[in-house]
Amino acid sequence: MVFLKVLITQLTLLFHERYSRFGVVVILLRPKVWLTEWAYAGFFFDLILATAAHHFADHPLGLSFYTVPILFISYFLGNYIRA
DSSP states (O other): HHHHHHHHHHHHHHHHHHHHHHHHHHHHHHHHHHHHHHHHHHHHHHHHHHHHHHTTTTOOOOOOHHHHHHHHHHHHHHHHHHO
């Protein structure tokens, strides 16, 4: 049972790393608008859930809390420039 938990954790981290990198590439290159929107949504939910996890674990708010405004600025500024 412990092996299964470790395996699931490792697979989750592996997919998270790959898709985070893919999201950054999609945001920078912007191949399709809908794909960029999905990348921003993925980062938003990732940051919000990470912030909530820090809060409920009684840890100090981590970097995820401070990067949410940066994500908003990136999203709205990118849409403003490309409009």
